[in-house]
Amino acid sequence: MSLTRWTRLLMVVSAVGFAGAAYAIRAMMDGPIEQYSGAALSAAIVYTLVVFIWPLISSLLAGTAAIAYCWFIEFAQLTPIPGAISQRSWFARQLLGAQFDLIDVAWYPVGVIPLVAAHWFLRARTRSDSAPALTS
Structure with a gap:
């Protein structure tokens, strides 16, 4: 199976x-x-979706995209649109939320940063394992 x-x-x-x-x-x-x-x-789920869509993306770019998306959705909740859509559908409520919460803005990176670190570590380890050994 491919990477x-x-x-x-x-x-x-x-x-x-x-x-x-x-x-x-x-x-x-x-x-x-x-x-x-x-x-x-x-936010961790959003990170996994980003990496699922672009498996070769760098961890930093995936983390930035995931946090930016979460913040976009959170700040969109300052408008009545997400709340109105969320009232009609349980699934939409899970995706869009219903009301703005500034504390959530701080917690999204908490869910993403450990994944960025793990992704970076695994990617670095995979690269070092596949690098040819230097012989003298």
């Missing part, structure tokens, strides 16, 4: 795991932990 296919498979498994964790936390907890973990885990 691109493995990457995409890993991103699907990761996204499902992050979604499962978010819904499990939501089912068992209430309050700030539920809210903040939900923001961080939703």
